[in-house]
Amino acid sequence: MFSVGRKSGSGSTPSQQGTQELADEAELVRRCQAGERDAQDAFYRRFRRQVAANLYRVLGQRIDLDDLVQDVFVIAFRGLARFRGEARLSTWLYRICVNVALGRIRSKTRRPPAVLMANPVVDAVESSPPSPEQALRQQQDRERVYRALEAMPPKKRIVLYLHEIEGLDLKEIAYIVDAHPVTVRTRLFYARREFYRLLTEGEGEGGG
Amino acid sequence: MRLGKHIAPHRLADAVSGRTSDRESARIERHVTACARCASARDRLVSARAAMADIAEQPPPELGWDHIGVRVYWSTSSARHAALREKGRPWWRQAAVVPVAGALGLTAAAGFALTLWSAESRRAVDPPARPPVARTAPAAAPQAPVTPRLRGVVTFASGAVAIDGGAPRADVDVGALFASAIVEGAHLRTGEGRLVIQFGPTSGLALTPGSSVRLVRFDHRVVELVVDEGTVEVELARRRMDQTFSVVAGRHRVSVLGTAFQVGHRAGDLDVECARGQVVVSDGASQVAVSAGEHIQVMERSLLARALRQEIDRRRLAGLERGLARPLLPAWTESRALFDTSSTVELEAPTGRAVRVDGVEVGAGSFALRVMSGRHQLEVAGAGGGFANKAWIDAAPRDRREARADSSGIVRVLPAGATSDARAPGAGAGAVSAEQAAMRAARRLRRRQLERALEGGERALQCMRPLEKRDLVAGSYVVFDVGVNADGSQGHLNVVRSNVPPDAERCLRRVVDEVELPDGPQATVRFKLAF
Numbered sequence: 001m002f003s004v005g006r007k008s009g010s011g012s013t014p015s016q017q018g019t020q021e022l023a024d025e026a027e028l029v030r031r032c033q034a035g036e037r038d039a040q041d042a043f044y045r046r047f048r049r050q051v052a053a054n055l056y057r058v059l060g061q062r063i064d065l066d067d068l069v070q071d072v073f074v075i076a077f078r079g080l081a082r083f084r085g086e087a088r089l090s091t092w093l094y095r096i097c098v099n100v101a102l103g104r105i106r107s108k109t110r111r112p113p114a115v116l117m118a119n120p121v122v123d124a125v126e127s128s129p130p131s132p133e134q135a136l137r138q139q140q141d142r143e144r145v146y147r148a149l150e151a152m153p154p155k156k157r158i159v160l161y162l163h164e165i166e167g168l169d170l171k172e173i174a175y176i177v178d179a180h181p182v183t184v185r186t187r188l189f190y191a192r193r194e195f196y197r198l199l200t201e202g203e204g205e206g207g208g
Numbered sequence: 209m210r211l212g213k214h215i216a217p218h219r220l221a222d223a224v225s226g227r228t229s230d231r232e233s234a235r236i237e238r239h240v241t242a243c244a245r246c247a248s249a250r251d252r253l254v255s256a257r258a259a260m261a262d263i264a265e266q267p268p269p270e271l272g273w274d275h276i277g278v279r280v281y282w283s284t285s286s287a288r289h290a291a292l293r294e295k296g297r298p299w300w301r302q303a304a305v306v307p308v309a310g311a312l313g314l315t316a317a318a319g320f321a322l323t324l325w326s327a328e329s330r331r332a333v334d335p336p337a338r339p340p341v342a343r344t345a346p347a348a349a350p351q352a353p354v355t356p357r358l359r360g361v362v363t364f365a366s367g368a369v370a371i372d373g374g375a376p377r378a379d380v381d382v383g384a385l386f387a388s389a390i391v392e393g394a395h396l397r398t399g400e401g402r403l404v405i406q407f408g409p410t411s412g413l414a415l416t417p418g419s420s421v422r423l424v425r426f427d428h429r430v431v432e433l434v435v436d437e438g439t440v441e442v443e444l445a446r447r448r449m450d451q452t453f454s455v456v457a458g459r460h461r462v463s464v465l466g467t468a469f470q471v472g473h474r475a476g477d478l479d480v481e482c483a484r485g486q487v488v489v490s491d492g493a494s495q496v497a498v499s500a501g502e503h504i505q506v507m508e509r510s511l512l513a514r515a516l517r518q519e520i521d522r523r524r525l526a527g528l529e530r531g532l533a534r535p536l537l538p539a540w541t542e543s544r545a546l547f548d549t550s551s552t553v554e555l556e557a558p559t560g561r562a563v564r565v566d567g568v569e570v571g572a573g574s575f576a577l578r579v580m581s582g583r584h585q586l587e588v589a590g591a592g593g594g595f596a597n598k599a600w601i602d603a604a605p606r607d608r609r610e611a612r613a614d615s616s617g618i619v620r621v622l623p624a625g626a627t628s629d630a631r632a633p634g635a636g637a638g639a640v641s642a643e644q645a646a647m648r649a650a651r652r653l654r655r656r657q658l659e660r661a662l663e664g665g666e667r668a669l670q671c672m673r674p675l676e677k678r679d680l681v682a683g684s685y686v687v688f689d690v691g692v693n694a695d696g697s698q699g700h701l702n703v704v705r706s707n708v709p710p711d712a713e714r715c716l717r718r719v720v721d722e723v724e725l726p727d728g729p730q731a732t733v734r735f736k737l738a739f
Contacts, residue, residue: 040284044277053268062269066276073280106667141259165260178674196217199256200249 025089032080044073047093054097058161059104060146071100087175095176098158105154148198156191163188164195215239215246217253224253358426360390360407361546364535366575367401367417376401382576383608386552392426398438402571406536414441414533424456432456439472439479443533460506463488468532469498476508481520483528501525535570537580538704549691549700551581551603555588557613562589580702581605582689582732583651590617602647604732605691605699650729654692658735661723671715672739675708684708685738686716692733696725704734 028046031039048069055068075096083092149157158177162168170188174181215223215236222228223236240246362385368376371388373395390396390405398415406412407426415421419438425431428451433440435457444453444467453464457473462480469487472479480489481503489496489504494513498504506515520528537550557563559573564587570577581603587595599619603609610622662668672681686706691699701721706713716737 040281041277044280045273048273048276049268052271053266056268057263057266060263065269066271069271070276070279073276074284077280077284106670137255138259138262141255142263145256145259145263165264167264192218192221193216196221196253200217200220200252 026085029080029083029085029089032077033083040077043076047090048073050090051093051097054094055101057165058098058101058158060142060149064104068100068104072096075100091172091175095178098162098176102154102158105157144199148195151198152191152194156187156194159184159187160191160195164192213239214243215249217249220246220250221253221257224250224257356428357392358407358428358431360405360412360426361550361578362386362388362390362403363406363412363537363578364402364404364414364571364575366571366573368399369401369403369415370397371395371403373397373422375399382552382554386576386578386608387547389547390423390426392423394423394426396421396423402575404533404535409445410443410536411445412443412533412536415439416441435471435473437473439470439474441470441532443468443536458508460489460491460512463490468529470528470532478504478506480504481524481528483520483525483532535565535568535577537578538702547606549581549605549702550578551605551607551609553577553579553584553586553601553603554608554610555586555613555619556611557588557619558615561613561617562593562595563587563613564595579603580689580704581607581691581700582704582734586611586613586619586621588613588617588619591615602644602732604730646729647731650731651733653728654690654725654731655733655735657725657728658690658692658720658723658733661725662720662737667719667722668716668737671712671719672708675712681739683739684712685736686713687734687736688717688720690720690733690735692725692728692731694727694730696727698723 028039028043032043051072052065052069055065055072056062059065059068072093076093079096083089087095149161152160155177159173162173162176163170168176170181170184173188174184177184179187219228219232220236220240223233226233228236240250362371365380365382365385368378369380369385370376371385371390371394374397376397376399378399378401390407396403396405396415397420398417400417402414402416404412404414413421413433416439419440420436421438421440422434422436423431424434430451431453433442433455435455440455442453442455442464444464446467455462455464455471457471457478458476460478462469462471464485464487467485468483469485470481470483472481478489480487480498482498482500484500486497486499489498489506489512491506491512494511496504496512496515496517498517501520502517503520504515504517506512537546553565554574554576555563556574557572562569562572563575564570564585565577565579566585567587584601584603586599586601587597590596595617597616597618599611599621601609601611601621602624604624607624609624611619612622613619672684675681675684684707686708687704689700689702689704691701693699698721701717703713703717706716708716720737
């Protein structure tokens, strides 16, 4: 079993706590599989923010995010019976998120790209808030990243996102995208070349 | 060419992220200080890396969590969904109140679900053990479990039958019979006839001639049939542990663990044959398990415990496996939707002549049959028993088509909408052939459009990816039955058969479902998506 976890920064994750968490997860899954309404409720409340954050970051926009979060949980509840615990629950959910996001990216009724991410409001407790110019530049940089991502084929985009932005390794990505690590490595190689080329080719700067 | 001298952007990115060796970093640094273009590219990558780190730390936006939760709950709780639909049913049928009732129903549903959700959310910290059935006022306790009723449809009727407990009649109104939903409390009877009811995917029951069966309980959790007289055949899809299915025959109860069996109850004698799976027969004092291929007979006054289980002989077993509770529709959605997507075919054929529909033997002599709308092949055995003559019948949704076979097995399909009075031989033959030609052309056009829309489709291939790894794609197929409306939208979409796993099948169905066609003729197309 492995887990895909972004470094939480909480700092207090001793092994005992990890074991306890695993046991809790297994119990939660068991109760959900038995169709216990309260367990499903707890499941939803426990993972809803994580799911929304995953989708939000992968897609870079919050249009229809409610619907996508709903899709992820519906798929999860229907598929929970098949969850065999070969990965952490959060990883398994991450996998569903990625698939739902892929579906959205591939959807032919793709929404217009970007009103990209709004500036974070909740976490804005930095010691020195950025100046308006800095904030604007950061916003533009984020938009540039997402524009480059959007210009890429969905499979490459996802692999690149997971590796370059989420910092996952090949094995984790392989589990999430349900592909062989070698395939992922090849895909990632081409994706990186394309992505960084797109990033360095700014508007009006053909290079040369 | 100068371009070749520049540092590739992804190598620059590696250098920016510190993923290059010291030597490589120094080389890149030397180049960047001398090359304005690469310096600019590096600056862009530095700011992009910062943005990427920023993205990775983005908190999720605040969403309407409770609202989403309610929607998830409603999507996954099909039982409640169905229960609500059932509740609103009497009003829905009244056209005058549809808009008002619909709006009120939706509002009430949302309100009810929201209340329920928030109430349960509050309790979630310390979930109380809720008494499962202890309820005094059903109306005041909406969260009590509501088991949705089952709704069956007639798929086959021949000879004298009745679904209302009345005396079986051979001149039963086929239209009304096939338009009726079979629900709890129904009393099914057959005289010299056979009646098949389907109530789920590959789940159905059939009454053999001279039978009387009451549906005492008929919901998603509990099904209880009482066989007053005769034989009921049952084909049952796998059930969950909390679902029960039993057939009561006199003092005996046959509970189902498995899938295909028949229970005969004549003059007090019990006769149970199990074709697949396992059933348990009990009489209150003892119980006996009857496994696949076994048969048990209990005389009226004898004890179940002393009854002997016997093996069914091979030929009989093969017959049982083939013919129990058949024919059933290959696709099952929901009875109300099925009424809109299926059609009735009435066939008049010489007594005892075997009849095949789409290559499958479904009965003998005259009968009425429910089919999925689309094109079907009818064959009636000739005097020698062979199937030499075929006829095609096009059945539109909700259509009722009639066909007649003569003594040599030649089938003539009456024009759509024709009544039995208009059966004069040769009447309107020109019109029929013109109509058929137009339908054929429409089908061809729509099939071509569908095939073109799906040609080389990346999405369809995506669906097959899990099979690709096991090298199972070649030879895989799914046959769809698609009703295309004049505006290009899809009226219905059914999977007729396939050899791919359910997940892939569902995925492919979604892909086909998303195909948009241009305006054109209305047609029902059966086409095969093959890999």
